Amino acid sequence: MKTHLDRHASSADITLLLEGTFPYVHGGVSTWVHNLIRAFPQYTFALVFIGGQRADYGAPVFKLPANVVHFEQHFIHETRDTHPVAASRGDPDTFDKVGAFHDALRGVNQPTACPDSSLQHFVHTILSGGSLDENAFLYSESSWNMIRDRYETYCTDPSFTDYFWTVRTIHRPIWQLVQISETMLSTSLCHTVSTGYAGLLGALLSMRQNIPLLVSEHGIYTKERKIELLQSQWVKDNRGTFEKDRSEPGYLQALWIRFFESIGRLCYSRASDIISLYEGNRQRQMADGAPEARTAIIPNGIDIGHYASLRLQRTSATPPVVGFIGRLVSIKDVKTFIRAVFIARHTMPALQGWIIGPENEEPQYAQECHDLVMALNARSYIKFWGVQRIDEFLPKISLLVLTSISEGLPMVLLEAFAAGVPAVSTDVGACRSLIEGYGATDKALGLAGRVVPIADAEQTASAMTDLLQAPMTWHAAQQAAIARVERYYTSTLMEQRYDNLYQKLLTNRALPVEEH
Numbered sequence: 001m002k003t004h005l006d007r008h009a010s011s012a013d014i015t016l017l018l019e020g021t022f023p024y025v026h027g028g029v030s031t032w033v034h035n036l037i038r039a040f041p042q043y044t045f046a047l048v049f050i051g052g053q054r055a056d057y058g059a060p061v062f063k064l065p066a067n068v069v070h071f072e073q074h075f076i077h078e079t080r081d082t083h084p085v086a087a088s089r090g091d092p093d094t095f096d097k098v099g100a101f102h103d104a105l106r107g108v109n110q111p112t113a114c115p116d117s118s119l120q121h122f123v124h125t126i127l128s129g130g131s132l133d134e135n136a137f138l139y140s141e142s143s144w145n146m147i148r149d150r151y152e153t154y155c156t157d158p159s160f161t162d163y164f165w166t167v168r169t170i171h172r173p174i175w176q177l178v179q180i181s182e183t184m185l186s187t188s189l190c191h192t193v194s195t196g197y198a199g200l201l202g203a204l205l206s207m208r209q210n211i212p213l214l215v216s217e218h219g220i221y222t223k224e225r226k227i228e229l230l231q232s233q234w235v236k237d238n239r240g241t242f243e244k245d246r247s248e249p250g251y252l253q254a255l256w257i258r259f260f261e262s263i264g265r266l267c268y269s270r271a272s273d274i275i276s277l278y279e280g281n282r283q284r285q286m287a288d289g290a291p292e293a294r295t296a297i298i299p300n301g302i303d304i305g306h307y308a309s310l311r312l313q314r315t316s317a318t319p320p321v322v323g324f325i326g327r328l329v330s331i332k333d334v335k336t337f338i339r340a341v342f343i344a345r346h347t348m349p350a351l352q353g354w355i356i357g358p359e360n361e362e363p364q365y366a367q368e369c370h371d372l373v374m375a376l377n378a379r380s381y382i383k384f385w386g387v388q389r390i391d392e393f394l395p396k397i398s399l400l401v402l403t404s405i406s407e408g409l410p411m412v413l414l415e416a417f418a419a420g421v422p423a424v425s426t427d428v429g430a431c432r433s434l435i436e437g438y439g440a441t442d443k444a445l446g447l448a449g450r451v452v453p454i455a456d457a458e459q460t461a462s463a464m465t466d467l468l469q470a471p472m473t474w475h476a477a478q479q480a481a482i483a484r485v486e487r488y489y490t491s492t493l494m495e496q497r498y499d500n501l502y503q504k505l506l507t508n509r510a511l512p513v514e515e516h
Contacts, residue, residue, distance in 0.1 A: 005071050012185060015046040023049070023062040024051070041067050076173035177197060177201045192216070196264070220281055223284065237252065298501075304486055310391060320352060322351065323354045323356060323394075341353030345381065358387045394419040400425075410431065424449050426455075431451065446483075
């Protein structure tokens with residue numbers, strides 16, 4: 001039975017690479033992708049979705065726009081069909097080169113990280129060569145020797161078994177990405193919305209078809225993966241009780257982090273243009289290896305007119321309702337929002353906290369949030385609404401509260417501002433700039449809310465009540481929010497900048513990326 005995802009073409013103007021986002025996941029990045037495609041009906045788009053396992057995703061939550069002519073999806077951590085394995089010695093010289101490449105990434109014999117040329121040389125001459133196919137890496141004697149030698153030389157984790165399987169798990173998706181790049185439809189421009197696996201696929205596709213690669217990062221992929229790995233239970237940390245430091249990764253976690261850092265550098269080295277949402281992320285990209293001359297900032301933008309109409313639905317009074325709008329996942333730290341509402345009720349007994357967003361991405365964490373509300377006996381005033389049209393809720397809340405431990409430039413903050421809702425947010429990503437302004441002219445518009453520390457329920461509660469109990473302060477924040485989003489964060493501005501980029505890259509598609 002055909003679905004709206006059944007779209008196949010032999011070519012497209014632009015191929016978008018999407019890791020763990022559109023069309024399966026709600027959120028700001030997916031909304032941005034959907035709006036971007038719709039903004040350029042003159043171009044045809046191919047979409048390539050990269051996920052871990054199919055079971056991690058439900059039905060699509062977005063319909064593909066009409067100008068999407070091709071869609072394919074790949075789940076790179078699923079168990080694949082196995083074939084009989086033949087004993088293999090492998091090529092010792094090839095694995096010496098692999099070992100030297102890994103040493104370069106580690107910094108051995110080099111004062112700095114592996115240069116771009118080494119990364120590209122590795123992809124061209126090793127991954128694409130016959131001497132290092134998937135079977136040789138997984139099953140050959142030379143591969144075993146290389147892994148054993150590096151374990152004995154570097155590894156501080158006592159378990160060779162855990163080290164061995166971690167190395168295999170980290171590397172195995174690379175060959176699948178190589179195969180995907182070999183069979184990809186013809187395209188004039190590759191646009192990846194992250195580094196990571198999607199970024200590696202973008203670099204491979206750019207090399208194979210000799211086309212430009214555009215990178216747009218909403219958050220910094222390597223930073224977000226590091227946060228997830230430090231919180232993870234699936235990567236073993238065999239340090240003793242007194243050796244563990246939650247702020248520092250264990251050896252096997254560090255292996256994953258170095259892997260994502262290295263493929264991020266490869267993606268950056270191949271990219272024609274590297275886009276971030278704000279200056280802080282651009283600085284982080286450069287620290288992670290992005291060439292400064294190729295970096296630029298294009299902030300998110302929204303349809304101001306659509307959200308401005310919601311202001312007319314607001315009542316003259318300020319309802320005692322604060323809202324969290326987003327996915328119920330650990331990186332959003334919804335528990336701090338719940339605790340903040342609980343604390344604020346001591347000052348404002350009528351206060352309500354509304355949690356609006358999907359709960360299927362991290363169901364265990366979502367259940368923990370429900371359990372916390374029950375434990376606090378707060379079910380009468382902290383309500384879970386699930387997935388809703390936020391247009392129906394923004395006029396009914398007085399503050400948007402973001403408690404995230406990592407963000408880029410949140411779309412939901414822009415949407416709230418345009419609808420006349422100021423915010424309290426943690427000091428992450430571009431949130432301080434959105435609330436306080438960036439530069440003298442922007443700051444002169446005033447404060448659009450309050451900025452609070454990460455995981456600080458008491459200061460979050462205090463910021464909420466300070467705004468809600470001072471009508472003049474709240475109205476000043478509302479006016480600053482509206483003025484800031486209307487001046488700096490419109491969809492028109494964003495689309496003009498991407499249109500200029502697309503035209504430049506599509507015009508110059510025959511020019512290879514300069515390698516350094």
